[in-house]
Amino acid sequence: MPQRVLIAGTSPLLAGRLAARCLSATDSAAGADVVLLSAPGSRPGAPAPDRHELASFVTRCAGERTPAGQGPPTAGASAKPPHDAPDGKRLTVVCVEPDAVARELKAWTADQVWCVAPGWDRSPARGARADSALAGTLLAALPGLGASGYVHVGPDTTADGGPARRSYRDLERLAVETCLDAGVSWRVLRTPPAMDARASVLGECPPGAHRLLWALNSVRTEIEDRVPDWFERHPLRVAGVAGLGLTLLTAEQAAGALWRAGGPGELPDGFATVPRPAPVPLADVLARAGAVHGIDVRPVPDREDFGAADRLLDLRLRDVFRQAVRLRDAAPASTGTPPPGAARSDSDAARSDSDAAGSTTTRTDAENASPAARTASADAAPHARSQSATASAAAPQAGPSTADAPPPPLSAADQWELFGAVRAHRSPPDTARGETALRRRVLEVAGRPLVLFEGGAGEGPPLLVLNALGQGPGFLTRLCAHLAPHHRLVTWQVRGTEREDPAWGIRHQLDDMNAVLEAVGAERAHLIGWCTGAKIATAFQQHSPRAVASLVFLNATFRQNGRWDGMDTKYESDLAAVCRALDRRPHKATRMLDLLAPGAAGGKGSPGAPDAGVLGVLSRALADEVRRPFRDAEVLVRYARQLVDLWRLDSAAQAPRVGVPALFVSSEFDGISSPARAREAARCFPHARYAELAVAGHYAPHDRPALVAELITEFVRAPEEVADLVRYAEITWHIDMEGTAR
CATH class of the missing domain: 3.40.50.1820 (Alpha/Beta hydrolase fold, catalytic domain)
Known part of the structure; x- marks a missing residue:
């Protein structure tokens, strides 16, 4: 009998990529019906895709991964579960408003449930609220869904010590507690931000490199609306980039690692973190991204002589700098004035977080994992109802502590191709809808x-x-x-x-x-x-x-x-x-x-x-x-x-x-x-x-x-x-x- 996998998410991009992974899987997930329930908050500048757009995205991604000789999965358009699921794989896409998720879930059952809440909203407070609402609704509906497995996908907030980190750690604890009470197997997975050429088409702009590309594109559009040839004579200046790097992880890489760590199978309960590739120097990323947009981006030591255009770009890059990490061989004295919110290196962040946690775990083979992954597992240990439940939830040895080995960094050629594809799919940020007539x-x-x-x-x-x-x-x-x-x-x-x-x-x-x-x-x-x-x-x-x-x-x-x-x-x-x-x-x-x-x-x-x-x-x-x-x-x-x-x-x-x-x-x-x-x-x-x-x-x-x-x-x-x-x-x-x- 075919399995049914329900994937519900606030990120159409990541949830859609995971649905494509499930549809193209050739292991125990073969023959699974996939229900993709998309519940992002649609807002001006980031319209949520409708089910036809999302189904097209998923089938395209799955088709790219389908082995030769196999046809692509069928994208169902109905909003209700099929009564007689055919042999093979079937996709049903449902797009609902966030407050309608609970009502929609009453119509479904599933063998495995995924909650995809990666914290990619441009507003951290709004994103954390939406992700918490979706996770809470799914967990409350878990008995009615009849699932035997639950996978929670949240953000990797290792280097973030603010309210967002606490909010998502609380979500993880809630997920583990609920699954322990219900006797459902569980996995808690964490992913860093990722890039995808079609992110803007799906109404998303994940943190990191995507926000950098958005910042350049939005400033360019606003200026050329006034003076079309301004960038032929003027550069844009950026301060504080020396010694900083940005990790460039594709959404396909992230989805692959997540699926391998949480897909249907006999994997035990536990935590896993998608490893980040080695960071690319931020100055190099800015130079390539600027060239793709026709902008001469010039790093400078400080902001003292910034003009209005430089200031606007600097403000829109603040969130990007919070995702940047210090390069391992960068001397602090050589970096100039760091931008507000610049993060520590991954290893430094993990060490300080580990010191702050003040907890110990049994030494296992999982200790061969990266320090960030071990720290994430220890930090996420839920406050269980009893001593035995606490030990069960806290012990990372029960499951994988990393989803995969770190992927190699994107080559320069791949960066050019990806940045160009992102720009090609992005409508001008503030003028695309200007022709809509009343x-x-x-x-x-x-x-x-x-x-x-x-x-x-x-x-x-x-x-x-x-x-x-x-x-x-x-x-x-x-x-x-x-x-x-x-x-x-x-x-x-x-x-x-x-x-x-x-x-x-x-x-x-x-x-x-x-x-x-x-x-x-x-x-x-x-x-x-x-x-x-x-x-x-x-x-x-x-x-x-x-x-x-x-x-x-x-x-x-x-x-x-x-x-x-x-x-x-x-x-x-x-x-x-x-x-x-x-x-x-x-x-x-x-x-x-x-x-x-x-x-x-x-x-x-x-x-x-x-x-x-x-x-x-x-x-x-x-x-x-x-x-x-x-x-x-x-x-x-x-x-x-x-x-x-x-x-x-x-x-x-x-x-x-x-x-x-x-x-x-x-x-x-x-x-x-x-x-x-x-x-x-x-x-x-x-x-x-x-x-x-x-x-x-x-x-x-x-x-x-x-x-x-x-x-x-x-x-x-x-x-x-x-x-x-x-x-x-x-x-x-x-x-x-x-x-x-x-």
């Missing part, structure tokens, strides 16, 4: 047309995206495209500046918002206000408090006459003077047109901030949009009067009465809307968080839509936790939910 609909409100743009998918209140006064939809196209797969959303053409429009003040804008809510059939919504939209969103929350679930302010201007003096940007000061003059003397509009168009404004931030350089140049895609309110004198006068009306609105007085969560997202180099004033405004809201994006400008929702969309998505889902779930080096969190400094 549906256009025209309503008649107050006797005049109101143009809506709506779309997206998702449950719960929709997102109402408030554009800035006088602006067209182009500023928010990319952001909406990244939000649409996760939320229902609607935006509209703000009225009041077109030649045929009557005077349209704040009261009219609030009436339009009520009409939009009614048109989309929603009683409540999350409001997202960009620039001047923030003050209008606040006013609407006061006008209709039950209709607002939360507030998000992007590069908000809270300018008000007579308040927060000295915090205006130069652009705000100049604009205020001109708008007041035009309100009184509209006949002077023609002479003032050329004075106001911001062009590349936004390249300098608060007083004393360094120049944003190329990151202060306006995106070419916004060249026409930014001139929209300044295209003729009549439109300019209408726009000026809208702003004068907005500046009379006292948002500071309204803020203390706002009872819903609020998220402020500002930018370091915003030269249009004052970050200092936005930060001061955030302190007036009772339940606000304030995040500032490093080396970003006023148009961050356009320039970095995936990051901004991720902030919005996590905030809407869990406003109290967003600062922990989206904690990256390029984000500085200033205000907590009680309005106090962090």
